[in-house]
Amino acid sequence: MKRIKTDLCIIGAGSGGLSIAAGAVQMGADVVLLEGHKMGGDCLNYGCVPSKALIAAGKAAHALEAGEKYGVAKAVPQIDFAGAKAHVADVIKTIEPHDSVERFEGLGVNVIQEYGSFLSPKEVQAGDTVITARRFVIATGSSPLVPPIPGLEDVPYDTNETIFEQLERLDHLLIIGGGPIGMEMAQAHRRLGCQVTVIEGAKALGKDDPEMAAIVLENLRAEGIEIAEDALAAEIRGKAGAIEIEAQDGRIFKGTHLLMAVGRKPNIDKLNLEKAGISTERGLIKVDAGLRTDNRKVYAVGDVASPLQFTHVAGYHAGIVIRSALTAMPAKARTDHLPWATYTDPELAQVGLTEAQAREKHGEKLEVLRFDFSGNDRLIAEGKAKGLIKVMVVKGKPVGASIAGPQAGELINTWALLIANGLKIGAVAAMVAPYPTVAEINKRAAGVYYTPRLFDSTLVKRVVGMIQKWIP
Ligand SMILES: Cc1cc2nc3c(=O)[nH]c(=O)nc-3n(C[C@H](O)[C@H](O)[C@H](O)COP(=O)(O)OP(=O)(O)OC[C@H]3O[C@@H](n4cnc5c(N)ncnc54)[C@H](O)[C@@H]3O)c2cc1C
Numbered sequence: 279m280k281r282i283k284t285d286l287c288i289i290g291a292g293s294g295g296l297s298i299a300a301g302a303v304q305m306g307a308d309v310v311l312l313e314g315h316k317m318g319g320d321c322l323n324y325g326c327v328p329s330k331a332l333i334a335a336g337k338a339a340h341a342l343e344a345g346e347k348y349g350v351a352k353a354v355p356q357i358d359f360a361g362a363k364a365h366v367a368d369v370i371k372t373i374e375p376h377d378s379v380e381r382f383e384g385l386g387v388n389v390i391q392e393y394g395s396f397l398s399p400k401e402v403q404a405g406d407t408v409i410t411a412r413r414f415v416i417a418t419g420s421s422p423l424v425p426p427i428p429g430l431e432d433v434p435y436d437t438n439e440t441i442f443e444q445l446e447r448l449d450h451l452l453i454i455g456g457g458p459i460g461m462e463m464a465q466a467h468r469r470l471g472c473q474v475t476v477i478e479g480a481k482a483l484g485k486d487d488p489e490m491a492a493i494v495l496e497n498l499r500a501e502g503i504e505i506a507e508d509a510l511a512a513e514i515r516g517k518a519g520a521i522e523i524e525a526q527d528g529r530i531f532k533g534t535h536l537l538m539a540v541g542r543k544p545n546i547d548k549l550n551l552e553k554a555g556i557s558t559e560r561g562l563i564k565v566d567a568g569l570r571t572d573n574r575k576v577y578a579v580g581d582v583a584s585p586l587q588f589t590h591v592a593g594y595h596a597g598i599v600i601r602s603a604l605t606a607m608p609a610k611a612r613t614d615h616l617p618w619a620t621y622t623d624p625e626l627a628q629v630g631l632t633e634a635q636a637r638e639k640h641g642e643k644l645e646v647l648r649f650d651f652s653g654n655d656r657l658i659a660e661g662k663a664k665g666l667i668k669v670m671v672v673k674g675k676p677v678g679a680s681i682a683g684p685q686a687g688e689l690i691n692t693w694a695l696l697i698a699n700g701l702k703i704g705a706v707a708a709m710v711a712p713y714p715t716v717a718e719i720n721k722r723a724a725g726v727y728y729t730p731r732l733f734d735s736t737l738v739k740r741v742v743g744m745i746q747k748w749i750p
């Protein structure tokens with residue numbers, strides 16, 4: 279057995295692990311990085327990157343069908359399903375070098391391509407190497423949750439780890455789970471010529487504000503996606519090409535293929551956490567505000583430790599760990615400023631509190647600013663002026679924003695910036711946005727805060743009237 283000592287040993291080379299490794303080694307730490315499967319983790323290989331690439335293929339197909347209102351004759355897209363998947367593979371290949379062993383070894387990281395497993399509170403084994411480190415970081419991510427629904431074991435099904443390898447068009451895709459994975463995949467497949475049925479046990483896009491989710495769902499349904507809500511999948515029957523799902527209330531759904539998209543399971547099986555004295559809480563590794571586990575030498579970041587499972591959250595955690603482990607300065611992870619976006623068309627985005635959460639927390643002090651996308655000239659010109667922004671404001675400061683509509687994922691950045699920095703709504707009102715841009719929506723929403731204060735105020739009217747009498 280080979281033995282090595284290092285400053286920082288990171289277990290998992292996905293979004294969180296890679297960010298920490300790159301940052302730490304460039305700041306002068308001695309770093310060992312363990313990866314048991316593919317460099318880049320879920321995001322690059324089975325998550326964000328392939329899903330957004332497939333969505334882009336779907337968008338290209340959809341554009342051919344959506345030209346009539348612009349005077350462009352509707353064309354039926356001829357879809358080469360394998361071609362769409364080749365685009366997905368190509369996109370992964372383009373980004374891959376950034377996450378590669380070669381790049382990280384070039385930066386000076388010692389990359390060991392083995393799974394890591396704790397031997398003791400201070401030692402991890404990876405293949406035939408035992409690593410002792412001043413600090414460890416667990417960044418092992420999550421895997422698709424496959425619940426024990428009766429019959430599932432006898433029916434072929436995909437998860438996000440296999441769906442991007444399907445090279446033939448799926449005649450009728452059944453998707454169990456109407457969360458972000460289910461809905462993004464539903465629309466991409468529908469646009470690429472598949473029939474799609476989503477079977478959701480509660481409400482589709484249920485982690486978002488229901489008013490905003492409804493805007494997205496209306497469009498998905500209009501594109502021909504069947505979305506069954508309150509339909510908990512209770513039994514699965516059939517065989518390849520002929521699959522049947524029975525919901526708890528007796529509804530039956532039939533299709534040819536099945537995608538399971540019912541949530542995630544943290545990757546902790548191989549870690550031997552007991553040997554390191556690390557406990558879990560509701561399945562996730564238990565961490566304090568500084569992302570430290572019960573074992574003070576060990577941090578945990580990203581999907582394995584967070585209920586908010588996004589690449590940018592893993593990246594944010596990386597910054598906290600680098601500050602804490604490398605400079606020994608205090609660092610605490612916040613959650614109030616973390617945004618997310620679902621890349622359906624239209625997009626759905628959130629940062630901070632939803633309207634319901636803000637009302638519960640702030641009661642009468644809450645003001646909700648609403649602006650409808652129908653008032654945005656750029657989107658009117660594009661024929662896409664459908665959507666809504668809501669900004670939750672308390673004492674002049676935004677505490678949350680919800681957006682459903684074109685470019686919601688881009689628009690949310692402004693509100694994430696304000697909330698992260700404790701800025702007031704006036705910061706957006708003071709900004710001049712180029713005309714005509716979609717981002718003017720943010721400025722118009724901020725304007726809603728001032729409208730009653732300026733235009734409905736008798737005091738303002740009286741003062742302006744007096745000044746007008748005085749000035750020559
Ligand atoms: C279909 C899909 C679409 C998504 N789209 C988005 C999106 O658009 N935007 C967004 O922000 N997020 C998205 N996500 C979520 C995002 O992929 C994850 O939040 C992110 O990858 C988490 O990063 P991580 O570092 O925690 O884990 P990962 O990136 O998964 O990395 C964990 C790594 O650890 C390795 N590993 C596991 N156990 C061990 C061990 N014992 N030893 C060594 N290595 C180990 C794994 O092989 C893996 O490479 C999506 C997810 C899915 C499934």
Ligand SMILES: NC(=O)c1ccc[n+]([C@@H]2O[C@H](COP(=O)([O-])OP(=O)(O)OC[C@H]3O[C@@H](n4cnc5c(N)ncnc54)[C@H](O)[C@@H]3O)[C@@H](O)[C@H]2O)c1
Pocket residue numbers: 425427454455456457458459460462477478479480481482483484485509510511512539540541542586587588618619620621
């Ligand atoms: N754009 C993005 O950022 C993006 C995209 C995809 C995934 N992700 C990340 O991946 C995570 C996982 O996504 P997800 O969509 O798998 O999980 P999810 O937990 O968000 O949604 C799963 C859905 O499945 C439903 N469900 C569970 N059991 C069911 C059953 N038996 N029958 C019918 N429905 C059932 C749940 O009610 C829920 O709505 C997300 O929470 C997110 O963090 C992010």
